[in-house]
Amino acid sequence: xxxTAILKEIMEVAGEENVITSQAGxxxxxxxxxxxxxxxxxxxxxxNTAQISALVKLANQRNIPIVARGSGTALSGQAxxxxxxxxxxxxxxxxxxxxxxxxxxxxxxxxxxxxxxxNQLARKGFFFPPSPGSADVCTIGGMVACNASGMxxxxxxxxxxxxxxxxxxxxxxxxxxVGTNTIKNSxxxxxxxxxxxxxxxxxxxxxxxxxxxxxxxKRAIAVASFDDIEQAxxxxxxxxxxxxxxSGLEIMDSVCIRAVNRSMQMGLPECDAIILAExxxxxxxxxxxxxxxxxxxxxxxxxxxxxxxxxxxMLKLWKGRKGVLPSLSRYGRDSVSVSLADxxxxxxxxxxxxxxxxxxIAEKHGIVIGTYGHAGDGxxxxxxxxxxxxxxxxxxxxxxxxxxxxxxxxxxGTVSGEHGIxxxxxxxxxxxxxxxxxxxxxxxxxxxxxxxxxxxxxxQWKGSIIQYLxxx
Amino acid sequence: MKHLxxxxxxxxxxxxxxxxxxxxxxxxxxxxxxxxxxxxxxxAYGLLTGEITEDQxxxxxxxxxxxxGRCEQDCPSTIPISDIIQTARRDLTAVLPAHRKxxxxxxxxxxxxxxxxxxxxRPGEGEIAFFAGCVSTYQTPELKEAALSVLEKLxxxxxxxxxxxxxxxxxxxGRDNGQPPLLAERLAEAGxxxxxxxxxxxxxxxxxxxxxTVQHLTAFLAEQNLELVPLDGVLMYHDSSVLGRKLGxxxxxxxxxxxxxxxxxxxxxxxxxxxxxxxxAFQAAFPDMAGEMARQVMDEAREQGAVVVTADxxxxxxxxGHGEVLDIIQVMDRCLQ
Numbered sequence: 001x002x003x004t005a006i007l008k009e010i011m012e013v014a015g016e017e018n019v020i021t022s023q024a025g026x027x028x029x030x031x032x033x034x035x036x037x038x039x040x041x042x043x044x045x046x047x048n049t050a051q052i053s054a055l056v057k058l059a060n061q062r063n064i065p066i067v068a069r070g071s072g073t074a075l076s077g078q079a080x081x082x083x084x085x086x087x088x089x090x091x092x093x094x095x096x097x098x099x100x101x102x103x104x105x106x107x108x109x110x111x112x113x114x115x116x117x118x119n120q121l122a123r124k125g126f127f128f129p130p131s132p133g134s135a136d137v138c139t140i141g142g143m144v145a146c147n148a149s150g151m152x153x154x155x156x157x158x159x160x161x162x163x164x165x166x167x168x169x170x171x172x173x174x175x176x177x178v179g180t181n182t183i184k185n186s187x188x189x190x191x192x193x194x195x196x197x198x199x200x201x202x203x204x205x206x207x208x209x210x211x212x213x214x215x216x217x218k219r220a221i222a223v224a225s226f227d228d229i230e231q232a233x234x235x236x237x238x239x240x241x242x243x244x245x246x247s248g249l250e251i252m253d254s255v256c257i258r259a260v261n262r263s264m265q266m267g268l269p270e271c272d273a274i275i276l277a278e279x280x281x282x283x284x285x286x287x288x289x290x291x292x293x294x295x296x297x298x299x300x301x302x303x304x305x306x307x308x309x310x311x312x313x314m315l316k317l318w319k320g321r322k323g324v325l326p327s328l329s330r331y332g333r334d335s336v337s338v339s340l341a342d343x344x345x346x347x348x349x350x351x352x353x354x355x356x357x358x359x360x361i362a363e364k365h366g367i368v369i370g371t372y373g374h375a376g377d378g379x380x381x382x383x384x385x386x387x388x389x390x391x392x393x394x395x396x397x398x399x400x401x402x403x404x405x406x407x408x409x410x411x412x413g414t415v416s417g418e419h420g421i422x423x424x425x426x427x428x429x430x431x432x433x434x435x436x437x438x439x440x441x442x443x444x445x446x447x448x449x450x451x452x453x454x455x456x457x458x459x460q461w462k463g464s465i466i467q468y469l470x471x472x
Numbered sequence: 473m474k475h476l477x478x479x480x481x482x483x484x485x486x487x488x489x490x491x492x493x494x495x496x497x498x499x500x501x502x503x504x505x506x507x508x509x510x511x512x513x514x515x516a517y518g519l520l521t522g523e524i525t526e527d528q529x530x531x532x533x534x535x536x537x538x539x540x541g542r543c544e545q546d547c548p549s550t551i552p553i554s555d556i557i558q559t560a561r562r563d564l565t566a567v568l569p570a571h572r573k574x575x576x577x578x579x580x581x582x583x584x585x586x587x588x589x590x591x592x593x594r595p596g597e598g599e600i601a602f603f604a605g606c607v608s609t610y611q612t613p614e615l616k617e618a619a620l621s622v623l624e625k626l627x628x629x630x631x632x633x634x635x636x637x638x639x640x641x642x643x644x645x646g647r648d649n650g651q652p653p654l655l656a657e658r659l660a661e662a663g664x665x666x667x668x669x670x671x672x673x674x675x676x677x678x679x680x681x682x683x684x685t686v687q688h689l690t691a692f693l694a695e696q697n698l699e700l701v702p703l704d705g706v707l708m709y710h711d712s713s714v715l716g717r718k719l720g721x722x723x724x725x726x727x728x729x730x731x732x733x734x735x736x737x738x739x740x741x742x743x744x745x746x747x748x749x750x751x752x753a754f755q756a757a758f759p760d761m762a763g764e765m766a767r768q769v770m771d772e773a774r775e776q777g778a779v780v781v782t783a784d785x786x787x788x789x790x791x792x793g794h795g796e797v798l799d800i801i802q803v804m805d806r807c808l809q
Contacts (some may be wrong), residue, residue, distance in 0.1 A: 022529030323548035
């Protein structure tokens with residue numbers, strides 16, 4: 001709890017109209033899209049760099065935790081203020097300050113919604129490619145904080161690959177500009193790249209310069225259905241090994257197919273697994289490549305392959321794919337989908353083995369998991385389906401998650417491909433990065449000696465992840 | 473929390489993905505998490521689990537939603553967000569002053585506007601009744617006149633009873649609605665089998681009454697093979713949230729407007745249409761936000777130099793204050809010889 005005197009100080013520096021202390025406000029800002037919840041002591045709506053700088057300076061002086069957030073769509077608890085303090089809501093900072101296609105960059109405030117930016121850029125024939133599943137609701141600031149990516153990472157990479165420069169309010173309130181609005185720079189430590197994926201633990205990002213790419217002329221999507229998910233995994237590896245570079249290469253298992261068919265009436269083929277492959281580029285190349293993808297899928301054992309260049313049909317297919325995660329909540333009568341073990345990556349050729357091991361681990365612990373993901377870059381999503389009210393369900397889920405992450409690490413993979421660490425992946429990230437934890441901690445201490453920036457997350461998390469649960 | 477108990481599984485199923493925030497107009501205007509569908513679902517969840525208790529901020533946040541259902545179109549978990557919010561309202565004990573007045577007026581005077589009751593009954597008995605609804609009777613009499621004129625041109629002389637409000641505002645603000653049985657009694661006494669009304673909220677409220685069938689006037693007129701004289705000018709048809717998303721009536725008004733010389737669609741139409749904020753309970757308690765929502769609708773029509781056509785007296789009443797608007801029944805009246 002913050003004292004009335006401190007709240008008054010916060011109102012003075014942030015503007016009273018930007019401060020929320022109501023029960024409804026504090027409670028709702030204690031959620032993101034993860035399994036966790038904890039209410040902040042106060043919510044401040046960020047308006048501009050000067051206001052944020054003054055607020056952060058005050059928080060530092062008074063030793064108050066401060067957690068920045070955009071739309072609150074993080075899946076691992078990055079935006080949960082586990083130690084209370086200030087939630088800094090940046091979703092109101094929505095200006096696209098500059099679009100310079102002749103210099104291949106744009107400058108935005110952190111609260112700009114990803115798809116709204118791309119709608120604006122598309123009018124000039126350009127785009128910012130990472131394409132996360134939450135594209136229509138997530139903010140650029142959140143994407144940068146978590147190094148988000150999505151379905152097109154196989155060809156276009158992740159958010160970090162597009163961040164050229166940024167303005168950051170450091171924990172003492174100083175404003176730092178890092179990077180430049182140039183395509184290349186070799187000028188000292190690239191701190192802008194360090195800020196990407198730091199999940200609000202090093203500073204508050206108040207402006208971002210993003211690199212742009214020209215929109216591809218044409219796209220096509222192939223849907224290949226398989227009677228055996230391992231064959232589908234092999235199909236993915238075969239497409240990659242052929243030298244093709246699809247702009248998306250997705251896999252969905254039978255659990256996920258049934259879930260989206262049921263809740264979104266997608267009409268996807270009911271089988272053990274499907275591959276969705278997208279290629280883009282000039283029209284003649286797209287036609288050639290999509291046929292080649294279809295041939296490889298057939299040779300890999302697909303029982304059926306269809307492809308389309310119809311924009312509406314493609315949009316529907318991607319919508320279905322993006323809807324897998326929430327649709328899984330409708331899979332069972334008593335179970336719901338909880339965000340655990342959600343975005344690990346393995347070397348692409350290890351994909352079939354990883355999928356097989358995940359299924360065995362789920363069976364061993366008596367839980368259902370749905371597996372899907374951006375298989376073309378080795379990034380898999382699983383969703384754990386449990387009855388959150390059932391005795392022992394969370395323990396079984398945590399044991400399964402432990403098994404899954406250990407299997408991923410044994411295969412040479414990473415616990416997070418694109419969502420970030422927050423709380424729900426922290427213990428296994430600490431195993432994965434054990435050699436570099438000390439350096440990460442030293443960086444954190446150097447930049448944020450008071451430990452006010454999103455404290456308790458990533459390398460600072462201790463113990464079981466089944467804490468601060470949003471479920472009763 | 474007796475009512476929210478029924479929503480427990482739905483509340484658990486919400487993954488909190490936030491996709492419902494994409495097109496939420498109250499979020500767009502209000503800007504905070506509590507102004508979103510997800511925020512309100514979280515509040516319902518908190519009330520159910522006892523993590524929060526009812527206070528002014530919770531009551532206001534739960535009431536500051538027109539229940540338009542647009543958010544549900546974006547929810548991949550098919551969470552019945554409006555039902556959850558409406559159910560949470562039923563568990564609230566505090567009542568907003570504007571809602572208290574409206575509820576008292578409905579119960580005391582039979583209409584939500586505090587007007588002296590006016591006799592509406594026409595002598596006679598028959599199988600078909602026309603129910604004008606409280607908005608047309610007390611606030612926009614031009615709509616009632618137009619409807620009666622249209623029915624007369626079709627040689628129909630429907631039964632009319634002394635009307636009372638169907639009680640839809642009571643339901644929307646989360647109170648018990650005892651109005652439909654009272655109304656049903658009057659209609660049954662007149663031997664009515666079918667009720668025609670131009671008010672979608674009345675269809676929604678009365679359709680559960682087993683004694684008669686209720687039909688929206690556009691659905692009825694679309695079945696009549698009308699010969700219409702085309703109207704001059706550019707019309708844009710706006711889907712009411714109740715007629716569209718709640719009742720699924722999209723084609724009959726479009727068919728009628730096509731016969732009346734054509735119309736333009738809003739960029740967001742049918743299931744995806746913007747809400748105008750005209751819900752009576754919402755508009756009474758949050759006039760500024762409701763006004764902004766109306767402006768969002770009217771701005772697009774204004775840019776196209778078009779007159780908005782609605783098929784919902786609640787929308788007509790509200791939009792009228794923000795620009796040029798017609799109810800589809802007025803269009804029909806002008807086009808029917």
